[in-house]
Amino acid sequence: MAIERKQIDLTPLKNANVPIFFIVGGPGSGKGTQCERIVNKYGLSHLSSGDLLRAEVQSGSARGAQLVKIMEAGELVPLEVVLDLIKEAMVNEVKKGSKGFLIDGYPREVKQGDQFESEIQPATLVLFFDVSEDTLVKRCLKRAETSGRCDDNIETIKKRLATFNNATAPVTDHYEKKHKLVRIAAEGTIDEIFSHVTPHLDRVFGSNQKVAASA
């Protein structure tokens, strides 16, 4: 299925040379929740590939109409489409003075991460939120009570879990071999998990300070 591609000038992003963190984990693993905590403490830009896709669907564009079918099936959308959406959002953020990025829910496949790193820059770290399938399902079903997401239903959750195990789990091995993977046990409370996240980011930014936006 041919989906519209865009030409994006990455010069501002490459010149900024800010740290980039991939945030990886199964559906409902707490990526978005932990990213909110990280943004509050370090002032980074949080870009969720899923949220960017949902915004494209909400926009009513022809591209969005094609994407929603794939997302409702719990499958992965074409990687070029996701990368275009992320690139556009990153350039916009860096023009506003972003000092670093959390790329939430990305990459979903090894080749996706490789393409990002060759076209933009290597990731500084890959944070992997490690959660049992049972907990993932429980959290997504609980979220379904209020989220209104097209993919928060037991059928799609199961498909997303299969997609994660088949396509995304190899991502963790890939970055472990590159000594870039940080495996975070994510079964506990939100605060407990966040306390395991901060030491790794403090090593990059220094502790207790929001990364000051450019003047």
Ligand SMILES: Nc1ncnc2c1ncn2[C@@H]1O[C@H](COP(=O)(O)OP(=O)(O)OP(=O)(O)O)[C@@H](O)[C@H]1O
């Ligand atoms: N440590 C936790 N304990 C209990 N509930 C949690 C925890 N972390 C997140 N949640 C809840 O679980 C649900 C999924 O969390 P979140 O949306 O952050 O996951 P996600 O990894 O971004 O999921 P998706 O990939 O589907 O977007 C949310 O309703 C959230 O409030």
Ligand SMILES: Nc1nc2c(ncn2[C@@H]2O[C@H](COP(=O)(O)O)[C@@H](O)[C@H]2O)c(=O)[nH]1
């Ligand atoms: N091929 C990819 N598809 C992606 C990616 N991120 C999201 N998606 C699609 O969106 C839904 C929802 O994502 P979520 O992060 O909110 O769970 C997901 O099931 C995929 O269909 C991506 O990086 N690559």
Ligand SMILES: [Mg+2]
């Ligand atoms: Mg999320």
